[in-house]
Structures are given as C-alpha cells and as structure tokens.
Amino acid sequence: xxxxxxxxxxxxxxxxxxxxxxxxxxxxxxxxxxxxxxxxxxxxxxxxxxxxxxxxxxxxxxxxxxxxxxxxxxxxxxxxxxxxxxxxxxxxxxxxxxxxxxxxxxxxxxxxxxxxxxxxxxxxxxxxxxxxxxxxxxxxxxxxxxxxxxxxxxxxxxxxxxxxxxxxxxxxxxxxxxxxxxxxxxxxxxxxxxxxxxxxxxxxxxxxxxxxxxxxxxxxxxxxxxxxxxxxxxxxxxxxxxxxxxxxxxxxxxxxxxxxxxxxxxxxxxxxxxxxxxxxxxxxxxxxxxxxxxxxxxxxxxxxxxxxxxxxxxxxxxxxxxxxxxxxxxxxxxxxxxxxxxxxxxxxxxxxxxxxxx
Amino acid sequence: xxxxxxxxxxxxxxxxxxxxxxxxxxxxxxxxxxxxxxxxxxxxxxxxxxxxxxxxxxxxxxxxxxxxxxxxxxxxxxxxxxxxxxxxxxxxxxxxxxxxxxxxxxxxxxxxxxxxxxxxxxxxxxxxxxxxxxxxxxxxxxxxxxxxxxxxxxxxxxxxxxxxxxxxxxxxxxxxxxxxxxxxxxxxxxxxxxxxxxxxxxxxxxxxxxxxxxxxxxxxxxxxxxxxxxxxxxxxxxxxxxxxxxxxxxxxxxxxxxxxxxxxxxxxxxxxxxxxxxxxxxxxxxxxxxxxxxxxxxxxxxxxxxxxxxxxxxxxxxxxxxxxxxxxxxxxxxxxxxxxxxxxxxxxxxxxxxxxxx
Numbered sequence: 001x002x003x004x005x006x007x008x009x010x011x012x013x014x015x016x017x018x019x020x021x022x023x024x025x026x027x028x029x030x031x032x033x034x035x036x037x038x039x040x041x042x043x044x045x046x047x048x049x050x051x052x053x054x055x056x057x058x059x060x061x062x063x064x065x066x067x068x069x070x071x072x073x074x075x076x077x078x079x080x081x082x083x084x085x086x087x088x089x090x091x092x093x094x095x096x097x098x099x100x101x102x103x104x105x106x107x108x109x110x111x112x113x114x115x116x117x118x119x120x121x122x123x124x125x126x127x128x129x130x131x132x133x134x135x136x137x138x139x140x141x142x143x144x145x146x147x148x149x150x151x152x153x154x155x156x157x158x159x160x161x162x163x164x165x166x167x168x169x170x171x172x173x174x175x176x177x178x179x180x181x182x183x184x185x186x187x188x189x190x191x192x193x194x195x196x197x198x199x200x201x202x203x204x205x206x207x208x209x210x211x212x213x214x215x216x217x218x219x220x221x222x223x224x225x226x227x228x229x230x231x232x233x234x235x236x237x238x239x240x241x242x243x244x245x246x247x248x249x250x251x252x253x254x255x256x257x258x259x260x261x262x263x264x265x266x267x268x269x270x271x272x273x274x275x276x277x278x279x280x281x282x283x284x285x286x287x288x289x290x291x292x293x294x295x296x297x298x299x300x301x302x303x304x305x306x307x308x309x310x311x312x313x314x315x316x317x318x319x320x321x322x323x324x325x326x327x328x329x330x331x332x333x334x335x336x337x338x339x340x341x342x343x344x345x346x347x348x349x350x351x352x353x354x355x356x357x358x
Numbered sequence: 359x360x361x362x363x364x365x366x367x368x369x370x371x372x373x374x375x376x377x378x379x380x381x382x383x384x385x386x387x388x389x390x391x392x393x394x395x396x397x398x399x400x401x402x403x404x405x406x407x408x409x410x411x412x413x414x415x416x417x418x419x420x421x422x423x424x425x426x427x428x429x430x431x432x433x434x435x436x437x438x439x440x441x442x443x444x445x446x447x448x449x450x451x452x453x454x455x456x457x458x459x460x461x462x463x464x465x466x467x468x469x470x471x472x473x474x475x476x477x478x479x480x481x482x483x484x485x486x487x488x489x490x491x492x493x494x495x496x497x498x499x500x501x502x503x504x505x506x507x508x509x510x511x512x513x514x515x516x517x518x519x520x521x522x523x524x525x526x527x528x529x530x531x532x533x534x535x536x537x538x539x540x541x542x543x544x545x546x547x548x549x550x551x552x553x554x555x556x557x558x559x560x561x562x563x564x565x566x567x568x569x570x571x572x573x574x575x576x577x578x579x580x581x582x583x584x585x586x587x588x589x590x591x592x593x594x595x596x597x598x599x600x601x602x603x604x605x606x607x608x609x610x611x612x613x614x615x616x617x618x619x620x621x622x623x624x625x626x627x628x629x630x631x632x633x634x635x636x637x638x639x640x641x642x643x644x645x646x647x648x649x650x651x652x653x654x655x656x657x658x659x660x661x662x663x664x665x666x667x668x669x670x671x672x673x674x675x676x677x678x679x680x681x682x683x684x685x686x687x688x689x690x691x692x693x694x695x696x697x698x699x700x701x702x703x704x705x706x707x708x709x710x711x712x713x714x715x716x
Contacts (some may be wrong), residue, residue, distance in 0.1 A: 024408070031406045040398045048389045049381070049578040078436060078580075078602040085601045093474065111600045116451065220407040220606055221438075242469045243443045244436040244602065247611070248578055 002106065002328040005313060009322040014069050020342055020350040023322040025155065025298050027341045029217045029272075033264055042250035049249070053240035054233070055225070056252045062259045068203035075233045075240070076247050080185050080211030080224035085111050086236050086243075087096065087181055087207055089149070092117035096146035101132050102330030103301065105155050105183070107198050120145070121330060124294035126303060129292060132161045134168045141172070147179050152184040153194060153296035156329050156337040158277070160295040163195040170200050180206040185224075188215045188262075188295035189270050190279070193280055203229050214297065216258035242255055273297035276340040280351055285357035303327070303335045312336060316357050321350045360464065360686040361699070363671060365557070367680040378708040381680040383513065383656050385699045386603035387575045387630075390623055396615035400608035405608070409611035411598035412591070414610045420617045420692040425585055433591045436607050438543045438569030438582035443469050444594050444601075445539055445565055445584065448506070450475035454504035459490050460688030461659065463513050463541070478503070479688060484661060486559070487650060488517045492526045499530070505537050505618075511544040511552060514687050514695040516635070516655040528558050540562040543582075546573045547628050548654035561587050572655065573624055574616035574687055581605050581613050631655035634698040638709055645713035659684070661693045670694060674715050681706045 002023075009019050046348070054060065055076025064071045077083045088111050092098070097118040100108050109119045120140050124130045148169060152161045173180045182197035187210070199204045211224030226236055240246070251332055258265065277294040284291060290304035309325040316323060326335025338354065340347055360381075367377050371705055412418065413434025416476045423428045435441045446469050450456070455476040458466050478498050482488045484599060495506070510519045531538045540555035545568070555564045569582030584594055598604070616623065636653040642649060649659035667683040674681060684693025696712065698705055 009447070026408045030404050031401070036398075036401045036406075040394075043389070043394045043397060046388050047578070048394075048576065050384045051578060081600065082602050106602055114597065114600060184668060218406065220405070220409060220604065220608075222602055224605055226675055238471065242439065242465055242472060244440050244580055246578065246580070250578075251606070 001310065001325050005317065005322060005324060008317060012317070018320055019317070020321045020346045020352050020353070021348045022339050022342055022347070023324050024340060025214070025339050026219050027217045027298070029269075031092070031217050031221070032258070032261065034261060035216060035218065035254045035257050039250045039254035042253035047249040047253060047273050051246040051249045053237045053246055053333050055247065056249060056256075058212070059252045059256050059259070062076065062256060063225055064226070066259065066262075067196070067198050067202070067208070069198060069227055070194065072230045073202045073233060075226050075236045076252060077224045077226060077236070077240070078244055078247050079213065079222040080183065080209050081107060082244075083183065083209035083211070083224050083226045084108065084183060084357050086239050087209065088112060088115055088117065090232075090239060091146050091179065092132055096144045097142070098147040098149055099137065099140050099145060100149045102334075103154070103156050103332055104330055105151055106328060108149050111134055117146075123331060124291065126292060130157050131162070132165050132169060134165070134172065135167065137172055138346050140307065141176055141178065145176070147181055148173055149181045149183065150197070151183045153190050155186070156299045156301040156324070157292060158294035158296045158299045158301070159292055160187075160190055160194045170171050170197075170206070173206070177205070181209060182206065183209045185209070185211045185214050186296045189266055189273070191270065191274055191297050194296075198227060202227055205229070212255045212258055215262070216255070217269070218255070218258065221251055221254065223251050241319065269272070273340060276344070276347055279348065280338060280340060283351045283355055298339050298341050300338045300340070301329075301335050302338070303332075305334060309336050312357065319353055319357060321353045323354070359668065360682050363675065363680060366675060370675070376678055377675070378679045378704045380697050380700055380705070380708050380713070381682045383572070383697050383699060384577050385572070385575045385656070388629075389575050390616070390619065391581070392619060393574060393576065393612045393615050394486045397608045397612035400610065400611035402635035405607040405611060409604040411595045411604055411609045413605060414607060414614075416613050417610045417617070420614060421583055421585070424617065424620075425554070425556050425560070425566070427556060427585055430588045431560045431585050431591060433582060433584050433594045434610060435582045435594070435598070436602055436605050437571065437580040438541065438567050439465060440540060440602075441567035441569070441582050441584045442466065442539065444597050446470060446475065446503065447473055448590075448593050448597060449504050449537065454502045455500070456505040456507055457495065457498050457503060459508045461512070461514050461684070461690055461693075462688055463509055464686060466507050481689060484648065484650060486530070488512065488515050489520070490523050490527060492523070492530065495527065495530060498698060499534055499536065502508050503534070503536055504533055505539055507541065508555070509541045511548050513544070514657045514659040514682070515650060516544075516654045516657045516659070517650055518548055518550055518552045524553050528555070528564070531564070539567060540564065541567045543567070543569045543572050544654045547624055547631070549632055550630065550653050552654075556585060560585055563587070570613045570616055572619070573627070574613070575627070576613070579609055579612065583610050592680065596601050627655065631698060634702070634705055637706065638696060638698060639712055641709045656697050656699050657691050658696045658698070659687075660696070661690070663692060665692045667694050670715065674712065677711055677715060679711045681712065
C-alpha cells in the first residue's frame with residue numbers, strides 16, 4: 001500500500017495537482033553543502049577507482065570511535081537497507097525464521113520473504129506504549145528462529161525502546177543463541193537517549209545496522225554500515241566483493257565530512273524535527289487523535305477508533321495530502337503515518353487538512 | 359589467488375617497494391572531467407534524494423536507444439557485478455546450475471556458490487582460438503541447467519566470440535529453454551565488431567549485463583545495467599528496492615554525460631589500449647610467449663609450455679611487477695594475465711621485466 005500511495009501521489013502531481021507529501025521518510029532539507037563539496041573534492045582528486053569491500057579504513061575508524069568499538073567491527077554498505085539485506089542473506093539463506101515486533105518497516109518482511117525465510121510478527125499496542133511483551137516473545141521463538149529484528153527508534157511510531165525491555169529481549173536472545181539485528185537508523189537524532197544494541201558489546205552475536213541518510217540528510221547517497229563481530233564483518237565483506245564491490249570512495253569521503261560535522265548537523269536536525277513533532281502533536285491532540293509522543297524524527301502514528309485507515313488515506317490524497325495507512329506497518333487498520341519531512345508551511349497545511357478530514 | 363596477489367602487492371608497496379600493477383582491470387586514466395562536473399552539478403541541484411529502483415528514465419532511454427531496445431527493457435544497477443549477482447540470485451536461489459566457458463572471470467563462480475548454485479566449467483584452449491565446442495556444451499547441459507554465462511569480449515583472453523559460435527550457443531539455449539547471460543562489459547571498446555546477445559532480440563529469455571566502468575573509466579562509481587525482457591526487469595527492480603534502493607541520481611547524471619560523449623571517449627580509450635596491446639604483443643612474441651592477439655582492452659593471456667604460472671607470478675612480484683596467474687581463470691597453469699592498465703612507461707618497464715623473467 002505504501003508504494004501504491006506513492007505512485008498515486010506521483011501520478012496526481014504529474015497531472016498538475018499540488019500534493020503535500022507526508023508519506024515518505026525522505027527529508028525535505030538538502031544535503032549540507034560541506035558534504036557535497038567533500039564529494040566533489042574527492043572526485044577531482046581521482047578517488048574514482050575500485051576500492052576495499054570493507055570500506056575506507058579512515059571512515060571505518062571514525063564510525064568505530066563514535067560507537068566505542070574497533071575498526072575491524074565496521075563494514076560500509078550502500079545504505080542501511082543493504083546492511084539489513086546482507087545480514088539476513090548470510091544468516092537465513094539456508095532457511096529459518098525471524099521475529100519482528102510490529103508496527104514495523106515492511107522492508108524487513110519483504111527481504112525475509114525474498115530470501116526464503118519466514119517472519120513471525122509480534123504485535124504491540126499503543127495502549128501499552130508500544131512495549132514488547134517478553135512472554136509473547138518467548139512463545140514465538142522456535143528451533144528455526146535465527147534473528148530478532150528491532151527498529152529502535154521505531155518507524156512508524158518514533159518510539160524509543162525503554163532500556164529494561166531491550167535488556168529483556170537481549171537476555172532471551174542470549175539464552176536461545178539468537179542474533180538481535182538492531183536497525184538504529186534514527187538513533188543519532190532521537191530526542192531522548194537511546195540504548196544501543198552495541199551497549200551489550202560489539203563482539204557478541206548481535207548486530208547494528210545504521211546509515212547516514214537520516215542523520216546527515218543523505219538519503220539518495222546510499223551509504224550505511226554494519227557493526228558486528230569480526231567474523232561476521234568479514235563475511236559481509238565477502239558478499240560485498242561479489243555484489244556491488246565498494247561504495248564509491250568519494251561518497252565515503254562525503255560521509256566522513258558528515259561525521260566531522262556531526263555535532264552541528266545532528267543538533268540542527270534534531271531541533272528542527274522536535275519543533276515539527278511538537279506542532280503535529282498539538283494539532284492532532286486538539287483534533288482528538290490518539291498517539292504516543294514522538295521521541296525521534298520523522299513520524300507520528302495517530303489513531304482514531306473506528307477509522308478505516310486505507311479509506312482515510314485515499315480520501316486525504318484526493319484532498320492533496322499524502323500519508324501512509326497503518327496497515328502498511330502491520331495490523332493497525334485504525335492508524336495512519338504522517339512523515340514530517342516537508343517544508344514547514346506544507347506541514348502546517350497538511351496537518352490542518354488531516355485534522356479537518358476526520 | 360587474484361586477491362592474494364593484490365594483497366601482497368599492496369603490502370610490498372606499503373613497505374616502500376615500487377610495484378608495477380598489471381594485475382587488475384582498473385584503468386590508470388582518470389574519469390573524464392566532464393563526467394565529474396556533471397555529478398557535481400547534479401549534487402548541487404539537489405539530486406541527492408531517494409529515487410526509482412528502475413533508475414532514471416532519461417538514462418534508461420539513452421541506454422535503450424544505444425542498444426536498439428525499449429526503455430522498459432533497461433534497469434540501472436550499482437555496477438555490472440550487481441547485474442550478474444541479481445540475475446543469478448533471481449534465477450538460481452531455488453537451486454540449479456550454470457555453465458561457464460573458461461578461462462572465465464572467477465566472480466561468476468563465487469556468486470553462483472554463494473547463492474547455492476553449481477558451476478559447470480567448459481574448458482576452451484588457446485590452440486582452438488578459445489572457441490567453445492558446441493558438442494561439449496550440449497553434453498554439459500542437464501535438467502538443472504538454468505543459465506549459460508558468457509563474457510564477450512572475454513576476460514582474461516580479450517577474445518571476441520565469433521558470431522557463428524554465438525549463434526550456435528543461442529540455438530542450443532533456445533532449444534533447451536536456457537537463459538544466456540552475456541557480460542559484455544568490454545563490448546563498447548572492443549577493437550572489432552562484437553555480436554551482442556541483444557542481436558537475438560531483447561524480449562527473448564536472454565540477458566545482457568553491462569557497465570560504465572570500462573567504457574568511461576568509471577570503475578569506482580559503481581554503475582551498470584541489465585537489458586532483458588520487461589518481466590525480468592521488473593523482478594530485478596523489486597530486488598533493487600529491498601537491497602540498495604537506487605544508484606545515486608548524481609551518479610546516473612554522470613553516466614548520462616558519459617553516454618553523450620560516448621563516441622569521443624570510447625574512441626580515445628580504444629586507440630590507447632590498441633597501442634598498448636600492440637606493444638605487448640610485439641614484446642611478448644619476441645620473448646617467445648604464445649597468445650592470441652587481443653581483440654579488446656585490457657588483457658593479454660600469454661603462455662609458455664612448462665611454465666608454473668603461480669611461481670612465475672610470485673617471482674615476478676618480487677621483481678616489482680604484479681600480474682595474475684592463469685589458474686585464477688580456470689585450469690590454465692601455464693598462463694598468466696597481464697592487465698595493460700598502468701601508465702605507458704610502467705607498462706613498457708613491466709613488459710621488459712616479464713620478458714626477462716622467463
């Protein structure tokens with residue numbers, strides 16, 4: 001449904017209709033110019049050759065430093081999607097299943113299916129603050145379970161997992177010998193401190209996937225990374241060698257520049273999205289929607305009892321605002337997802353139309 | 359062995375030794391500056407967002423035009439390696455085998471193995487001008503054979519397949535319902551006309567993989583493409599959506615600029631490598647090596663009866679010249695591969711040392 005809505009929005013736009021696009025997690029801001037200049041400088045310096053499938057040592061070291069791990073624990077990937085695909089491919093190509101709490105990013109399930117693995121969904125509710133029930137998790141695990149995949153902070157709820165729940169999940173995973181793959185792509189720009197899977201040690205079985213897209217407004221640059229134990233990093237690198245070979249070095253130099261400016265860029269982005277989240281919360285609350293307060297960019301995932309999320313989304317699109325129906329993220333028919341990734345005036349307009357549309 | 363030689367070469371260089379690098383197919387020339395500027399312009403114009411997993415329509419149309427096919431037959435990939443990996447993944451993830459004539463690019467076999475498919479090798483000899491024996495091909499095919507993979511022009515022999523042999527292979531493939539995947543990454547810069555797999559129609563079962571690396575000196579940019587029937591292009595695109603998502607749009611714009619300057623760039627590259635191939639042929643012949651004359655960039659694949667290719671390669675590396683042993687390309691222990699991808703003076707030096715080393 002996510003893709004269909006986007007296709008319809010594009011079609012309406014091509015017919016000349018003005019659409020406020022609050023349906024995708026692609027920030028409206030431009031990539032910071034320092035990052036663009038770093039890429040250009042590297043290109044002109046001839047950094048346009050084949051390179052290591054691990055990624056550039058300099059960038060790996062910088063990422064390792066940021067996470068408090070060793071350079072050997074880091075491998076560069078073309079986006080965090082590749083980090084997730086390659087991890088699942090290596091762990092599941094001979095079968096097995098994964099457990100994913102919902103609401104979830106549907107790509108997880110699509111990737112698992114494509115590889116031939118099953119996804120077991122673990123439903124969480126807004127009423128419980130989107131908390132994972134550890135007993136339910138225990139019950140879902142069977143002898144074929146290879147992985148628990150977490151998205152922390154979460155898309156679409158923008159909820160940060162509380163550290164007790166994460167402790168509990170990791171404890172269960174450790175007991176059963178299961179890997180936790182933690183997608184923390186919104187972690188560096190969360191509004192509150194987020195406990196990372198790396199807080200349990202980089203030499204464990206657990207794996208971090210992360211990217212530069214959200215933190216540095218570099219979505220279309222396609223650069224991310226995996227942090228894991230060295231043998232796993234070596235295996236990902238072997239897969240990199242026979243698939244895309246290397247992320248262009250000039251793109252790695254651009255990401256390096258982003259890391260150097262991290263404090264400044266990340267705090268700008270955080271402030272901007274916090275203000276948007278506050279505005280959205282105020283308006284949605286006044287209009288009687290229920291939701292948990294966003295603890296990270298970019299999303300709000302409101303509900304109204306009795307709402308038909310798909311119908312609501314389609315009607316809203318006809319009124320010029322694109323959002324995503326809750327059913328795109330699991331069994332959430334009364335919810336919808338708003339991405340606060342348009343210019344401020346459009347967000348305000350869009351929110352007004354959403355609040356009127358009910 | 360290819361990777362080990364390269365690692366050793368890098369180690370020797372880091373120890374301060376001067377190594378002439380004739381072991382990799384990474385051209386010494388820089389990416390043309392017009393291409394770099396096109397990428398920079400696109401970055402500054404904000405072409406840094408998520409984009410279509412098919413690739414940009416403009417670039418697909420330009421490629422389609424160059425090959426005489428429709429835009430819908432083209433999908434953009436991060437390098438021709440991904441074109442090959444994704445094709446094999448989609449066709450072989452549920453098992454099967456492929457047939458690959460040798461000498462061959464070892465990545466084919468590594469990819470097949472990683473996916474869980476078997477590779478059946480079809481040996482060809484220098485004495486027969488590296489011709490594929492069609493009877494032997496028939497014999498190798500069994501009920502599990504899904505694909506014949508060709509590299510035309512060939513790495514490491516730089517031989518262009520004669521059109522009668524290609525006709526014969528395609529006829530057999532059509533009879534048996536097998537796909538021919540033709541890697542024609544050296545095709546646009548071959549010294550003689552190369553019959554393409556697309557000459558048998560783009561709506562057939564057969565697939566072209568190609569890249570911008572060799573034609574436009576864009577190795578490290580990671581951009582290539584697949585030409586195939588529309589349903590297959592759609593399937594590759596679905597895989598793209600859950601792996602790398604899209605090749606950065608500014609890289610696609612750079613490739614577009616390359617296509618616009620194609621005639622000029624390709625003829626420069628052709629002339630340069632033809633001169634290098636002629637020099638290598640003259641020197642190697644005078645030193646008593648046997649080989650077929652290169653019909654494309656970048657390689658020569660000489661032999662001397664009784665030579666131990668691995669030992670020869672290692673000894674030569676100690677004398678400051680890196681080449682690749684024939685055993686890296688199949689059962690060719692008396693051969694080695696020279697890549698003519700270093701500055702001219704280094705190539706001349708390197709060839710002299712190779713000729714003295716015997």
